[in-house]
Amino acid sequence: MARILNILSNHIDFHELVLLEKKTDKLYRWIRNSFTGNLAYQKKLPRENPNYGGQRPMVLTSVPSYIDTELDLGTDIIIKKVRTFPGSLIKLSAYKSYEEYLKKTFDQKGRSHFAKCQNLLNECFTIRHQIYYGSMEKEKYQIVFNAFEQMQARRFKQKGLQSGTDPMLSEYREKTLELVRSKEACISVIYNGDTPIAISLNYILGKIVHGFTKTFDSAYSKFSLGNIELLNVIKWCFDEGFEVFDFMKGEYSYKSRFADTSYPFLIETIYYKKEALSRVWGHSVFFGLKLFYFVYHATKSIRSINTEKSRDSSKNNIKVQKTLLDSTTVGSDEKRVNFNEIQSQYIQRAICDYCYRRREQMDSLKFYKKRDRIKMVSQREVLIFQVNGPMDTKENRQ
Template sequence: MIDNPFLSDTFTKIWLRHFNQDKPTYSFPCFNPLSFVKSSKWPIYVNTGKNYTKGISYSLFDDRTEGVENKVFLIYDVPTFLDLELNSSNTKLKLTKILQYPGYLVDLGNYTDFNQYFSTSFSKSSRYKLNKYKKRLESCFDISYKMYYGAIDPDQYRTIFVYFKQLLEKRFLDKGTTNNNLDPKEWNFYTEVAYPMILEKKASLFVIYNGDTPIGVTLNYFSDTIVFDAITVFDIDYEKFHLGSVTIMKLIEWSINQKFKYFDFSKGYFDYKKRWATKEYYFEYHLYYDKSSIISTVLGNTIALYFNLKQYFRDKNLNAKIHKLTFWFRNLQVKKNERERYLSIPIEGEMNLEKFIEINRDSDEWKDLKSNIFEFLYLNNSSEKDLKVKKSTLDKNRFVLECKDKRVILTMSKSN
């Protein structure tokens, strides 16, 4: 991989400042072009960037092993689809490959345009549904798409990241689980690193707007041939419109038009990745240790056992359970939101609405009703700009949604 973004000066310098407190890095002639950070207690060297990258590439020169004596080297997240030069037959170092997460990508080189990919990868009925989601989204809202790649106004960047974080928090609060990206230290890193990398065309922000409001955000990284989908989120109130699928359609289309060879969904299994990808691969951790050293050999085998156990627990889905348990403990003091359910009844004929008053879009009632409002718009293919929402002056749990000739009455009841 040429121009790996995770080996760039910008990425590594900012990562070192956030996670290594600017302590020294170490380079070894046999590992090109990697640098390493050292454990404070053990002779263990880990690649700069650790597991914050979406794929590390390197070459091993087994005739240049000076300086590796009594040491252990751990290289995170090496994709198996990369053709790496690892000539280790005569080296002092023993290589152990530790299988980790599955990865998924689209081989864009097989297609001249998005329609060719689309028709090859999906059935006629699936294409109809996916196109319907996109068209319905665009007819119901004031939708625009923007790829920030090579240039972005600093104030605009900061605004997008505010929404980016809010949408992630909203998404994972709804799922009832933690998300590592929202760890303050990790989020601060992404906030700082993405801006300069966008200017260098090593990263981008893809944003779906409703008017001026971001409702979907994706952070991407770029090598010379690969688009890495790093973090993506969308407003869950638009669930009916399948923003995730619309985002993928637009990103793959853009990537083909820009002549990239691969669109990489990166590590971790999700149904949607398998559905859109044309190739499955795996991420490996590459563990090297000085096979002539007893200490290095013991350390290397212990590390390998540790990561193999982690992968076993991951295969048994214990990680997801731990994330949910962690979320529960962190939110013990947070009052649980009641789930608001609404019964929607179409209004046939005339209805006296004298006891209903219109509410504005900044009101709490509107915000609480958003998912129901958007479902109404979707089902009736109606535009948000034509919508009126009215609440009863007699019953705070009754609302009317009105859009041209379509009307429904919502009756709200709360349950845990």
């Protein structure tokens, strides 16, 4: 779709222009949060001779419908809008505090589950949460982004996506550090020791926080790590006085649980009304987009039937054997390794699940590698983990 729009029009993505590139003054006089009426952006001086230029229509994609805007393109333009994808958000300004948000959004059972997972996570691992906002060292930034890429590639692979990574990731890496330093973005990281295990990139417009993308180490899934990281960010948003946390595009179950408001994204087709060619071209693009999204929404329910397939299959990809704890527990041919050196995501997840069930501290466990298996020695028992097939380790790939 983006390639076609680039051919047929002057295509600009709202999020890239406003949040990543920070070129808001190229198009807008002001941007306002319609929920509160507060301005998120206002240009100091309007353009003297505003004109978007050329006869090709301008197409603005990914425009959130809850944001009111005024374009700085003059008065001789026509704007046509089409609803595209659903979005969701939390109206933070509707709650007095983070605690009130939790009480109104989740029942007692849900809140207790979050607290239990947080407590178990802290009990089993050396956990700390850090939000980088206003300052961040470049070396630390590179470490975090490398971890982000690795975790995202793993999760894409688990979901069977061939691309392996988000195509926008290189642009995020290039621009985000300076945005963090200027308080126009924040990076949320949960660490186990010095290792990032959950990361989210969030971009800021006025008092609106946009949750662009997030990932976490699936080995820690039993602890609801993704939910814990999100709750950390939401609490931080309340503490910093933000008005909206926007989950943006995508229909995921966690968004429906945490969000309190849904909204549609818009495509805006803009063209010059005095030029006959511009009007015809603009109308054609607008009706083409309108037809495309009519068909999309009409067939959406049919397509969704086939999406609930192929969940994580780690239980089918690993064997676990229990042995006695005695003087011969560790053989001379077994090499001591630490948890982060275990490259199999299935074995890492099985070990984390063990910590969750037994309330076992990771630091109390010892790991030994022999060919295609990992031996875990605790104070009570010995478990041997083996993947059904060759282990995906750095050592085996060298």
